[in-house]
Amino acid sequence: MRPENRNQVKELSLFRRMSDEAFDRLLAGSFFQRFPAHVVLIREGDPADFLHIVIDGGVELFCSWRDHETTISIARPISTFILAAVIKDAPYLMSARTLEPSSILMIPSKNIRQAMSDDSAFSLAMVEELAACFREVVKAQKNLKLRSGVERLANYLLWLDAEQQNSGRVTLPFEKKLLASLLNMTPENLSRAFATLKPYGVAVSAAEVELKNLDDLRRFAKPTPLIDDPKC
Amino acid sequence: MRPENRNQVKELSLFRRMSDEAFDRLLAGSFFQRFPAHVVLIREGDPADFLHIVIDGGVELFCSWRDHETTISIARPISTFILAAVIKDAPYLMSARTLEPSSILMIPSKNIRQAMSDDSAFSLAMVEELAACFREVVKAQKNLKLRSGVERLANYLLWLDAEQQNSGRVTLPFEKKLLASLLNMTPENLSRAFATLKPYGVAVSAAEVELKNLDDLRRFAKPTPLIDDPKC
DNA sequence: CCAGCCGCTTGACATTTATCAAGGCGCGGT
DNA sequence: ACCGCGCCTTGATAAATGTCAAGCGGCTGG
Numbered sequence: 001m002r003p004e005n006r007n008q009v010k011e012l013s014l015f016r017r018m019s020d021e022a023f024d025r026l027l028a029g030s031f032f033q034r035f036p037a038h039v040v041l042i043r044e045g046d047p048a049d050f051l052h053i054v055i056d057g058g059v060e061l062f063c064s065w066r067d068h069e070t071t072i073s074i075a076r077p078i079s080t081f082i083l084a085a086v087i088k089d090a091p092y093l094m095s096a097r098t099l100e101p102s103s104i105l106m107i108p109s110k111n112i113r114q115a116m117s118d119d120s121a122f123s124l125a126m127v128e129e130l131a132a133c134f135r136e137v138v139k140a141q142k143n144l145k146l147r148s149g150v151e152r153l154a155n156y157l158l159w160l161d162a163e164q165q166n167s168g169r170v171t172l173p174f175e176k177k178l179l180a181s182l183l184n185m186t187p188e189n190l191s192r193a194f195a196t197l198k199p200y201g202v203a204v205s206a207a208e209v210e211l212k213n214l215d216d217l218r219r220f221a222k223p224t225p226l227i228d229d230p231k232c
Numbered sequence: 233m234r235p236e237n238r239n240q241v242k243e244l245s246l247f248r249r250m251s252d253e254a255f256d257r258l259l260a261g262s263f264f265q266r267f268p269a270h271v272v273l274i275r276e277g278d279p280a281d282f283l284h285i286v287i288d289g290g291v292e293l294f295c296s297w298r299d300h301e302t303t304i305s306i307a308r309p310i311s312t313f314i315l316a317a318v319i320k321d322a323p324y325l326m327s328a329r330t331l332e333p334s335s336i337l338m339i340p341s342k343n344i345r346q347a348m349s350d351d352s353a354f355s356l357a358m359v360e361e362l363a364a365c366f367r368e369v370v371k372a373q374k375n376l377k378l379r380s381g382v383e384r385l386a387n388y389l390l391w392l393d394a395e396q397q398n399s400g401r402v403t404l405p406f407e408k409k410l411l412a413s414l415l416n417m418t419p420e421n422l423s424r425a426f427a428t429l430k431p432y433g434v435a436v437s438a439a440e441v442e443l444k445n446l447d448d449l450r451r452f453a454k455p456t457p458l459i460d461d462p463k464c
Numbered sequence: 465c466c467a468g469c470c471g472c473t474t475g476a477c478a479t480t481t482a483t484c485a486a487g488g489c490g491c492g493g494t
Numbered sequence: 495a496c497c498g499c500g501c502c503t504t505g506a507t508a509a510a511t512g513t514c515a516a517g518c519g520g521c522t523g524g
Contacts, residue, residue, distance in 0.1 A: 044458055065378040066454060072373065084363040084370075093370050093458055116359060120352035123359055127348060130362035131316040137369040138316075138325050141304065144376055145416050146297040148510075176472070184377050186512060191473050206472090222298060226276055226325055381481075408502070418482060423503050438490095438502090 001032035001105065005055050008078050009105060012053075014129050017121045026115045031106045035098050042096040048085035050106035053078065057102025060178065061094045071181040073140075074099070074174070083133065086112055087126070099174055135232075142227050149185045153193045154221035155228055156183060157202065161211055168214060172207040233264035233337065237287050240310050241337060244285075246361050249353045258347050263338045267330050274328040280317035282338035286310065289334025292410065293326045303413040305372075306331070306406070315365065318344055319358070331406055367464075374459050381417045385425045386453035387460055388415060389434065393443055400446060404439040 009015060010023055018026070032055070035041065041052065044063055052059075059075040061082075072094055075081040085092045086109045098104075116123040143152055156179075160170045172179060180190040194204050200220050201213025211217055225232045241247060242255055250258070264287070267273065273284065276295055284291075291307040293314075304326055307313040317324045318341045330336075348355040375384055388411075392402045404411060412422040426436045432452050433445025443449055457464045 063374045063378065063458075065374065065456065065459065068378045070374075070377040072370070072377075084366040087359055087363040088367065090367070090464060091458065093367060093374070116356060117352075120349075120355060123352060123355045124348060126359050127319055127355055127362060130359060130366055131319040134316040134362060134366045134369060135320065135322070135325060137366065137373060138304070141369060141373055141376070142295045142297065142302075142325070144373070145302040145304075146295065146300050150510095187472070188474085188513080189511060192511095195473095224297065226295075226323065227297065232322060409500095419502070420483080420504085421481060424481095427503095 001055075005032070005103070005105075008055065009053060012078060012080070014080065014125050015122075017125060018115075018119060022115065022119055022122070026107060026111050029108045029111060032103065033106070034101065034103050037098055037100045037102075040095060040097045041104065042082065042092050042094070044093060044095045045091050048082060048088075048090060048092055049109055051080060051086045051109060051112050052082060052096065053080050053105040053107070055103040055105055057104075058099040058174070059096050059102060059104070060099050061096050062181070063094050069181070070184065071178060073136075074178075074182070080129075083126075083130065087116075087130075089113070099178075136230070139227050144184060146227075149183060149189055150193045150196050151221060152183045152185075153190065154197060154200070154202075154217060155223050157197075157209060157211060158214075158218065158221055158223055159228060159230075160209075161214070168211045170209050170211065172209060233287075237264070237335070237337075240287070241285060244310060244312070246312065246354075246357050249357060250347075250351060254347065254351055254354070258339060258343050261340045261343060264335065265338070266333065266335050269330055269332050269334075272327060272329045273336065274314065274324050274326070276325060276327045277323050280314060280320075280322060280324055281341055283312060283318045283341060283344050284314060284328070285312050285337040285339070287335040287337055289336075290331040290406070291328050291334060291336075292331050293328050294413070295326050301413070302416065303410060305368075306410075306414070312361075315358075315362065319348075319362075321345070331410075368462075371459050376416060378459075381415060381421055382425045382428050383453060384415045384417075385422065386429060386432070386434075386449060387455050389429075389441060389443060390446075390450065390453055390455055391460060391462075392441075393446070400443045402441050402443065404441060 006027070015023055015026075041059065054075045054077050056077050059081060061072045061075060063070055063072060081096060082092055082094065089109065116126060143155070147155070157170065160172075161168065164170050176190055177187050180187045183190065185193065194202060197217070197220075200217045201211060202217065203210040203212060238259075247255055273291065286307050286309050288309050291313060293304045293307060295302055295304060313328060314324055314326065321341065348358060375387070379387070389402065392404075393400065396402050408422055409419050412419045415422065417425065426434060429449070429452075432449045433443060434449065435442040435444060
């Protein structure tokens with residue numbers, strides 16, 4: 001791992017307030033590895049031996065049951081995933097695979113648990129982080145239970161626009177098939193949902209989406225901070 | 233609050249390892265109050281001034297958006313709710329109301345945050361608790377995204393049976409309307425879902441449900457620890 | 465360059481879920 | 495006891511979502 005990457009990780013709110021020595025101790029026994037696209041990093045049910053951090057690329061977190069599969073979330077640099085399993089020393093609840101060629105840092109779970117008992121500032125940071133993660137999942141659940149597929153798509157597009165400079169032109173960050181799974185619909189349904197949003201100024205051309213009438217789209221989508229604001 | 237209640241709360245894994253003095257300091261400025269049934273304790277969006285703990289009765293956590301409302305979970309004695317909002321000092325994501333006459337302990341948020349920075353064992357316990365909560369919500373999301381309404385009901389009945397001594401006879405712990413909302417269906421649909429499960433030995437009479445063929449029901453429901461095991 | 469695969473879209477259709485309406489039943493209040 | 499309300503069920507119907515099949519078009523590997 002290059003020192004530049006090490007420092008990016010160190011800047012995560014989880015690690016920012018650790019001493020450099022403690023952080024280097026935490027990293028002892030870690031692996032920094034580059035993976036090709038579409039490689040399974042974690043299988044749900046496996047023991048949580050490592051905390052994973054995406055340094056570069058992107059990782060899909062997904063679950064299966066019987067013959068269904070669904071995407072729970074996408075982890076982008078620089079962020080951790082499957083933190084809770086590591087803390088509880090419990091099996092992973094989700095599987096993970098790379099979307100693209102990706103660089104992943106893997107820190108042994110026992111280092112994390114050790115650092116928590118050694119360093120109370122670290123465990124405080126961990127409390128903050130977990131509380132934030134918890135709230136994100138609760139928001140995702142509200143999104144699922146309270147909204148229809150089309151409404152989820154509309155709100156997703158508004159969120160994406162905010163991510164991408166509010167220009168009214170967004171680029172879907174991954175294939176539509178995956179987006180469909182994230183929004184809990186079939187690819188066929190996603191196509192139709194885009195068509196449904198046409199009257200609200202949504203024009204799709206491959207991965208490029210133009211939002212020509214943000215006011216109307218917002219009136220339709222009715223976003224609320226208590227579901228859609230990531231900082232809330 | 234009676235000393236008996238105080239000691240029950242003290243036995244929660246969150247507080248168990250605190251000193252008695254620290255615990256009493258935590259409780260300074262707390263309220264212990266009895267509420268009638270169907271009283272709103274918390275409204276989503278409000279600032280999180282208190283950590284709530286159900287001592288007796290039951291509390292429904294629910295959310296609204298536009299004209300929909302849905303139940304996220306039920307808090308039963310002795311347990312906390314809305315922990316994450318308290319920690320982040322952020323608005324509540326859910327509303328809460330009593331199901332029945334209930335006793336609630338309310339601890340000022342700042343006491344909690346103070347105790348976390350004072351007592352590293354407490355912040356470690358908090359990390360454990362939040363990780364467990366996080367995993368619960370993730371499981372709920374898997375349940376929602378991967379299963380149909382009937383499948384959710386079947387698995388709920390199996391879970392209830394495990395809660396109630398595996399006798400093959402369970403009593404629904406609240407009205408069906410609420411169960412429907414928890415399982416993300418309409419009351420009409422829940423009725424029909426029960427009818428669908430009849431061939432698997434499910435016989436309903438008001439709140440009493442007989443599971444006359446657990447093997448068949450299990451074959452249908454296909455429970456998995458990674459969704460259904462609360463201890464996992 | 466071409467063949468084949470894969471992602472995406474569209475249409476037809478099936479299934480699931482929601483909505484609307486009506487009626488039975490039990491319970492609490494008068 | 496009886497009324498009235500709210501819960502629950504059932505039926506009819508509508509809307510949302512999923513499935514199956516076909517076809518387009520871009521990308522890739524031979």
